[in-house]
Amino acid sequence: MGRNLIIPGGTRVIDATGKLVLPGGIDPHTHLELEMMGAKTADDFYTGTRAAVAGGTTTVIDFVLPQKGQSLIEAYNHWREKADSKVCCDYALHVGVTWWSPAVAKEMQQLCSEEYGVNSFKMFMAYKDTWMLDDYHLYIAMETCKQLGALPMVHAENGHIIARNTEKLLAAGKTDPEGHELSRDEEVEAEAVNRACVIANQANSPLYIVHMMSRSAVKALENARPRQKQPVYGETLAATVGTDGSHYRNACFRHAAGHVMSPPLRPDPDTPQAMLEALADDCVQLIGSDNCTFHEKDKAKGHGDFSKIPNGVNGVEDRMSILWQKGVNTGIMDPCRFVSVTSATAARVFNLWPRKGRVCVGADADLVVWDPRLQRTISAARHAHAVDFNIFEGQNVVGSPQYVVVNGRVCFDDGDLRVVEGFGKFVKTPVMSPYVYGGEAPKARTPEPHAPSPRLDLPTRVTNGTPTPTSELQLVSKQLADSALSSGCSTPTGRKMREPGQRDLQNSTFSISKELEGPETKTSVRVRNPPGGKSSGLW
Numbered sequence: 297m298g299r300n301l302i303i304p305g306g307t308r309v310i311d312a313t314g315k316l317v318l319p320g321g322i323d324p325h326t327h328l329e330l331e332m333m334g335a336k337t338a339d340d341f342y343t344g345t346r347a348a349v350a351g352g353t354t355t356v357i358d359f360v361l362p363q364k365g366q367s368l369i370e371a372y373n374h375w376r377e378k379a380d381s382k383v384c385c386d387y388a389l390h391v392g393v394t395w396w397s398p399a400v401a402k403e404m405q406q407l408c409s410e411e412y413g414v415n416s417f418k419m420f421m422a423y424k425d426t427w428m429l430d431d432y433h434l435y436i437a438m439e440t441c442k443q444l445g446a447l448p449m450v451h452a453e454n455g456h457i458i459a460r461n462t463e464k465l466l467a468a469g470k471t472d473p474e475g476h477e478l479s480r481d482e483e484v485e486a487e488a489v490n491r492a493c494v495i496a497n498q499a500n501s502p503l504y505i506v507h508m509m510s511r512s513a514v515k516a517l518e519n520a521r522p523r524q525k526q527p528v529y530g531e532t533l534a535a536t537v538g539t540d541g542s543h544y545r546n547a548c549f550r551h552a553a554g555h556v557m558s559p560p561l562r563p564d565p566d567t568p569q570a571m572l573e574a575l576a577d578d579c580v581q582l583i584g585s586d587n588c589t590f591h592e593k594d595k596a597k598g599h600g601d602f603s604k605i606p607n608g609v610n611g612v613e614d615r616m617s618i619l620w621q622k623g624v625n626t627g628i629m630d631p632c633r634f635v636s637v638t639s640a641t642a643a644r645v646f647n648l649w650p651r652k653g654r655v656c657v658g659a660d661a662d663l664v665v666w667d668p669r670l671q672r673t674i675s676a677a678r679h680a681h682a683v684d685f686n687i688f689e690g691q692n693v694v695g696s697p698q699y700v701v702v703n704g705r706v707c708f709d710d711g712d713l714r715v716v717e718g719f720g721k722f723v724k725t726p727v728m729s730p731y732v733y734g735g736e737a738p739k740a741r742t743p744e745p746h747a748p749s750p751r752l753d754l755p756t757r758v759t760n761g762t763p764t765p766t767s768e769l770q771l772v773s774k775q776l777a778d779s780a781l782s783s784g785c786s787t788p789t790g791r792k793m794r795e796p797g798q799r800d801l802q803n804s805t806f807s808i809s810k811e812l813e814g815p816e817t818k819t820s821v822r823v824r825n826p827p828g829g830k831s832s833g834l835w
């Protein structure tokens with residue numbers, strides 16, 4: 297990566313003129329090859345990471361979820377066995393703490409060692425009788441995380457209230473998928489967000505709240521944040537910005553059940569926009585997918601009893617395009633913030649930075665050539681997932697990867713998916729992430745009206761029809777750069793990452809070159825400046 301590079305003979309050059317060169321996406325939340333509620337996810341580590349790459353994600357962080365009473369190390373080893381030979385891109389692991397004993401604390405310590413490379417643990421405040429931990433043990437688990445320099449993550453919903461509401465709804469004859477959302481409305485999520493923040497504060501621990509799905513949950517986090525002694529990070533999902541809970545009322549069971557997940561999508565039609573604004577304003581710091589796909593036959597287990605519908609939806613493939621479409625194309629966030637919430641912040645929080653989440657010398661060559669004008673229509677008929685359903689079915693998105701480079705190998709090549717099973721590697725996440733434990737806490741947001749970023753008004757290029765030849769594309773960097781510079785590139789502290797003028801995207805073109813020869817393929821990114829042009833910056 298640099299200027300005036302000497303390009304070895306036989307090197308393939310990808311001209312990225314008019315495109316954006318981004319660090320590969322990091323999806324901090326997937327469930328591949330998970331067995332839950334009597335079913336197994338449709339996507340395994342091969343099809344799930346294949347779908348990730350197709351969408352511009354080059355690292356996923358999956359969850360080891362032990363059964364109650366099961367050794368955490370045994371469950372971790374089982375996950376490594378499932379994943380190592382199948383992953384098409386790099387992956388890391390969070391581990392669930394689904395029960396408690398002193399032996400669990402000891403295993404958490406082992407998992408945090410260099411040998412295992414885990415730095416995050418998920419605790420469930422819901423799924424009573426399977427994964428739920430009571431508050432006493434949640435408190436101890438958070439204290440343990442703090443002692444280890446690890447990050448506690450919580451699934452924030454009140455499991456007891458859900459259990460009681462479920463009994464009442466079923467008894468009243470409300471058995472269809474809409475009952476799922478009715479049993480766990482926004483208040484049930486917001487209460488748990490607040491409680492998790494209180495417990496983390498008592499434990500003097502940082503906290504990561506996974507899959508925040510409602511305005512009430514975000515409000516609870518906003519209210520708690522000024523009180524917190526340690527940073528609290530919020531994660532939302534592609535599902536909640538890309539669709540909504542109106543689908544639970546669909547008369548077709550398959551359609552409604554296909555959207556069942558926890559916490560649920562919200563019927564409030566303003567939720568997607570509010571979650572996008574929360575992401576843009578740094579109230580919420582990351583976007584994951586919570587990819588946990590189930591075939592129609594498995595969703596059918598909940599026919600006549602919504603509480604038996606396996607929970608989970610797709611998202612690992614479409615997460616980035618959905619956010620670009622809903623967030624960047626609408627002017628809610630700029631491209632720098634897009635990179636922050638889809639990649640860079642996950643790398644920082646889980647201590648993979650700057651190896652991942654950044655385009656720089658020494659980083660892994662996980663790169664995306666993002667075409668902001670590429671148009672496609674999302675459909676289960678075309679997606680790379682193994683599942684027969686897509687919650688974003690029929691949605692048009694403008695902005696998608698044109699090339700995806702995984703560790704120096706072009707794995708998505710102008711529309712052709714060329715992944716290799718087992719090519720990805722397990723990446724260890726060391727404890728004591730400087731981002732989490734170094735004091736860079738997300739600050740409380742000053743409540744002020746949302747200031748939109750300038751809209752990107754770009755002509756489109758269609759994939760599902762005849763693609764426009766690359767040579768016909770106009771240089772679009774100026775508009776993108778103007779947009780990025782005018783809105784600033786903020787870290788969660790609100791600090792500017794770079795001063796305007798330190799980068800000059802409009803006067804630069806980007807190209808990626810890959811050395812094709814030799815077993816160790818390498819990818820380099822070149823930045824070409826016009827004669828007399830100023831120095832350039834990259835995300």
Ligand SMILES: NC(=O)NCCC(=O)O
Nearest residue numbers: 451557558586588607608
């Ligand atoms: N979210 C969901 O519905 N399924 C996956 C399990 C979880 O993350 O709670």
Ligand SMILES: [Zn+2]
Nearest residue numbers: 451506507558
């Ligand atoms: Zn969860």
Ligand SMILES: [Zn+2]
Nearest residue numbers: 325326327586
């Ligand atoms: Zn999940």
